[in-house]
Amino acid sequence: MLARVSSTPSFKRLPRAVREQQMLDAAVKVFSRRGFHAASMDEIAEDAGISKPMVYAYLGTKEELFIACLHRETARMMLAIAGAAAPDLPPDQRLWRGLRAFFGFVGAHRDGWAVLYRQARGSQPFATELAAMRARLVEVVAGMLDHALRARGREVAATELEVVAYALVGASESLADWLADHPEAEPEKTATRMMNVAWLGAAQLLDGVTWRPPTD
Amino acid sequence: MLARVSSTPSFKRLPRAVREQQMLDAAVKVFSRRGFHAASMDEIAEDAGISKPMVYAYLGTKEELFIACLHRETARMMLAIAGAAAPDLPPDQRLWRGLRAFFGFVGAHRDGWAVLYRQARGSQPFATELAAMRARLVEVVAGMLDHALRARGREVAATELEVVAYALVGASESLADWLADHPEAEPEKTATRMMNVAWLGAAQLLDGVTWRPPTD
DNA sequence: GCGTAACCTTACGCACGAGTAGGTATGCTC
DNA sequence: GAGCATACCTACTCGTGCGTAAGGTTACGC
Incomplete structure (x- = not known):
């Protein structure tokens, strides 16, 4: 036949x-x-x-397949980041290395990252998957901040740290999106820019400088 | 019958x-x-x-319906923000008012925001719609930074500003997501936290303080 | 060489949901 | 109170694409 x-x-x-x-x-x-x-x-x-x-x-299933993709890609990314940010470095060095690795990874897997993660944010079944991995990242960053704080003899509520860490991670993800959309952009430069926004702010926070709302 | x-x-x-x-x-x-x-x-x-x-x-069509939703919600949001951030205030005040309005809006429309925007990021036809509105926001923020810079007699390349603005907007969106997922969180407090990360960093940048990568 | 198990195929069933055809009621105008 | 426009309905068609049944084909052990 x-x-x-x-x-x-x-x-x-x-x-x-x-x-x-x-x-x-x-x-x-x-x-x-x-x-x-x-x-x-x-x-x-x-x-x-x-x-x-x-x-x-x-x-x-199609869904299982997608999750398998997510898992493989996140594992690769986590590996790349973890390999770069040695825990015994000073905080700004760790942050810098981590960011550089992160943006490097995204730059090297633009298409993979772009829609895979953007996609995963949307639909219920994957959102939780992604949230879990984001939570791990946030925890790492928050831990880093906490470490730096204690070294300076200061302390801040865990929630507070978590939110700051969340903002940093969020900003990074957004810049990653930006990077994925701009083929000509260099990952390293993007990481530097991120440091300029993130670290300068975070460093101030670590030193106890805070902004207070006016009583308008 | x-x-x-x-x-x-x-x-x-x-x-x-x-x-x-x-x-x-x-x-x-x-x-x-x-x-x-x-x-x-x-x-x-x-x-x-x-x-x-x-x-x-x-x-x-279903697609047209979704776009109509997007338009209505973005229009409402833009209105809320524009009404709050008067252009003649000093930059930190403008940023603060804008952020407070933004998070206030998200807090009041949690479900609406959450999945509507998360959704729109994912699929091609809506991504462009959303990108357009994000671009408007970024432009506003970048303009604000530029204004503040000129007032201090300094100047920075447009791309540079755009990227910083993009990071700020991205961080805000992430915190908005966080807010939408945490029903107990207060919008005002979230806005304050965002200011702590964003403004402290931005203010330094405005003063010409920058972070440079080590030559490792 | 020959069985058997893993690899790989074509071709289909079937559900689900977008979009539509065609008809009914209700209010408004004169 | 006839007529017209607009609001509104039930009940279908039909494409699309997930998931599968049932059957070929190659490698490898003995």
Whole structure:
């Protein structure tokens, strides 16, 4: 019935682990281009050079596939950052290294980052996934601030620190979006700019300088 | 054929303008709860107390409906902010008033904001809409910084300013997300925190203090 | 060489939800 | 109180794309 002429033995049989990576690569690419909803499993399969049922066999549902993408990418990113920011450096050095690694990663995976994370923010099932990873980041940053504070003999409520850390992380994510949209921009420069906004403010806070609302 | 018993004359006939607002209210609510894709026109119609064809007749396609929601909400927000930040105040006052208005608005429309904007970031057609409004905000902030700089006899490249402004706006949006997720948090306090991060950093920048990367 | 298991395919079922066709009631104007 | 416009309804069509059933094909052990 099928006219599969053996003139095309082009289909190599590959071990599962390899195929899974290919599929994830394709999935990230397609999800990025189209967004979660508009991406079709058929297109992902085709892009991976494989047929749809294989995707289901290996990575499961469309949702599960997306989560698998998220996990792989976040793991890679966390690794890149963690490897850069050694815990024994002074706070500004840690922040700088961490930011540089972060923006470097985003710069190197622009398309992957851009829509994958923007996408994940939107729909319920993924939002929680993403929130978890963001929480880890916030905790790290807050811990860093706390450490720096104690070294100066000062102390601040945990919530307060968390919010500041959240703002820093948020600003970084926004600049990451900006970076992903501006192919000509250099990651290193972006990291420097971020330091200019973040560190100058944070350093003041660490020294006890605060801004108080006027009693207008 | 239809057993519409006249025992329920409950359906008031209402003028178009009123119904449109009801529909938009319902749409914002449902889009927020479910996200753009998962939201069904049927549910929106039901929530608005009307039937589906009416929605199509008045507000058009699902996409057009969502954009209408976006427009209404952004217009409201811009109005709230513009009304608060008079252009003749000193920069920190303007920033403070603007931020307070912004977080006040988000606090009062938590569900509306949260998923509407998070959603809009994700999918192509809306991303541009949202980017346009964000651009307006960034421009305002950048203009503010520029104004403050000139007053001090200094000057900085436009791109540089834009990036700083972008970071500030981004941090604000993130804190807005945080606020939307924490029902107990007070908008005013959040605005103060944002000032502490943003203004202390920006003020330094305005004074020419900058952070430079180490030559590691 | 030959079975068996893993790899891989084509081709379909099926649900879900956007958008529409066509008809009914209600208020407003003269 | 006839007529017209506008508000409003029920009940469909139809595309799209997820997920699967059932069957080929290659590698590898013995």
